[in-house]
Amino acid sequence: MIHPLHTLFHPKSIAVIGASEVPGKAAERRTRSLIQGGYEGQIYLINPKRDRLFDRKAYPSVLDIGNAIDLAMIVIAPKFIPQAVADSVKMGAKGIVIITAGLGETGEDGKKIEAEVLKIADEGGAKIIGPNCSGLFSGSARMNLLGIPPIKKGPLAIIAQSGNIIDSLTHYAEMRGMGLSAIISVGNAIGVKFHEYIEYLSQDDDTKVIMMYMEGINEGSQLVQVARRVSTKKPIIILKVGRSKAGMRAAASHTGSLAADDAIVNAAFKQAGIIRVSNVDEMFDVATCFANLPLPKGKNVAILSEGGGDNSVAADNAEVQGLEVPVLPS
The missing domain is CATH 3.40.50.720 (NAD(P)-binding Rossmann-like Domain)
Known part of the structure; x- marks a missing residue:
């Protein structure tokens, strides 16, 4: 269908x-x-x-x-x-x-x-x-309504409430040789909602990973419901702003969005299998990893490093993120 x-x-x-x-x-x-x-x-x-x-x-x-x-x-x-x-x-x-x-x-x-x-x-x-958006890009249709230079087709999709975030992500994609399947600048999002875009991209054969920048959530239950189903097949990585009072004010003035309580957002994202990141660099790094590597089957990880200090730092961060570093047999 x-x-x-x-x-x-x-x-x-x-x-x-x-x-x-x-x-x-x-x-x-x-x-x-x-x-x-x-x-x-x-x-x-x-x-x-x-x-x-x-x-x-x-x-x-x-x-x-x-x-x-x-x-x-x-x-x-x-x-x-x-x-x-x-x-x-x-x-x-x-x-x-x-x-x-x-x-x-x-x-x-x-x-x-x-x-x-x-x-x-x-x-x-x-x-x-939209309104108040930057436009739309479809790699398979070769449709660039964003007003930016040609974009290479690839496995990453972007849904964002900010044009400059899109600019940053497309710049990173060009520098690292990664391509994009779709870019959606949602702006004030009065019509099509975030969860509808996720649902569409879940059916898009060209999309392997979904990156999102959000300033406000107006359809929380629908977003969680759709993301829970999609995230088992395609990773969803979200940079959600509004953690601080200053961030909430900025979001409201930019797209008129009302930022939700951050603790509730974290809990909802975890329930839905959404990966939350803190900045654009982290989002692109995580997306690139998922695009180039198979989805892990469990929580166990092995850490390989040339120094003990790096191993210790990686082990701490792994457990903080809910991963397990088992003792390998000698």
Whole structure:
């Protein structure tokens, strides 16, 4: 059975609403990365002020395309977003990626726009990614809506509430020669939720390890339920911020997320088989290990080192993390 999110990662056509050629603009970077990334489907560039963009025909409205679309990416001012979503739904869009920031994370006016957008999308059967997000990447579809240089296809997937965390992880991947199967910038996550992405990636043959950066958890029980099932087959590694008061304030101002009690988060993650890490470096190291090594069958580990001190440090850390270092037979 095809997963409901499949079309978002394998669209046959994409409309870029707010497409631009102005260097450095969010719309220009993402339009360019989509075109240069090798995406083979139909690309429709929408800009009422231009007849052509990137040597391609441009349309004043998505309604003027004349063909149905699978996915729309919206990079326009907040007040115009509801109409753009409504037009995209009319043209058959199953997925809508909203890059624009300045919505729910800024206050009540932005939350009202988000509620209107979500209502329109739900009634039209479309999935919303974002708003306030960096975009989407699918290795198998060669679709790069992130506005960053070409990305090598590989076994690691990223789900993140932060564009700069995605930038860091893609940089590490390039430096270490690792590839990525999917990158999802969830932003304010008013539509598709974390557990839905995990569920989709669990069925994705290209994904071996799932990395996540979270600022808030709004669907705790569903996340735990899905992660418990998926983590036995594919490791889930999460960097969850909001451990401190300062971190909670930062998360709230960034994506409008409310951070949960950290002790509860730890207990829930442990119950679900989720591996929690403290920083981006640790997350990528752990993900790389899981991608290149088979999943262990138990808790027993052997430590090999050239010095006694290193052995002692490793042994302490192993037991702290719940592993066992048995005495080997002589």
